[in-house]
Amino acid sequence: MQWLDDYNIGVSHIDKQHKELANTLKRLQGSLSSTYVNNEMANTLKFLVSYTQQHFSDEEELMESIGYSDFKNHKSLHKNLIDDVRTILLKLKNNEAVNAKELIEFLIRWLIDHIVKEDSKIGSFIQKLESK
Numbered sequence: 520m521q522w523l524d525d526y527n528i529g530v531s532h533i534d535k536q537h538k539e540l541a542n543t544l545k546r547l548q549g550s551l552s553s554t555y556v557n558n559e560m561a562n563t564l565k566f567l568v569s570y571t572q573q574h575f576s577d578e579e580e581l582m583e584s585i586g587y588s589d590f591k592n593h594k595s596l597h598k599n600l601i602d603d604v605r606t607i608l609l610k611l612k613n614n615e616a617v618n619a620k621e622l623i624e625f626l627i628r629w630l631i632d633h634i635v636k637e638d639s640k641i642g643s644f645i646q647k648l649e650s651k
């Protein structure tokens with residue numbers, strides 16, 4: 520996964536966290552040596568989940584503090600992702616095979632899509648506030 524300047528939403532601490540998420544996904548891509556998720560990947564995934572939870576809660580705090588209009592919907596998108604990834608971690612815990620390439624591609628697509636379609640709207644909302 521390649522970070523593009525277009526992904527910046529203009530809020531520095533959020534952009535920094537997004538970059539860290541992108542780097543972690545890049546690391547996962549680099550370790551794609553086996554078809555199914557192995558132990559090393561599972562550990563990186565666990566880090567990804569806890570970092571993502573912290574990031575989501577920071578982003579939600581920001582949205583609340585600015586009175587963001589689409590807060591509820593945005594928060595539910597976060598929750599859905601965490602639920603999905605938790606389900607996958609549970610599969611791994613139960614020794615079920617998880618296709619590594621599919622999982623990583625899903626996560627990368629989700630992150631880029633979410634930043635471009637949803638998080639960018641927070642950036643625009645702040646810009647509007649500041650121009651008032």
Ligand SMILES: [Fe+2]
Pocket residue numbers: 578593597633637638
């Ligand atoms: Fe978000």
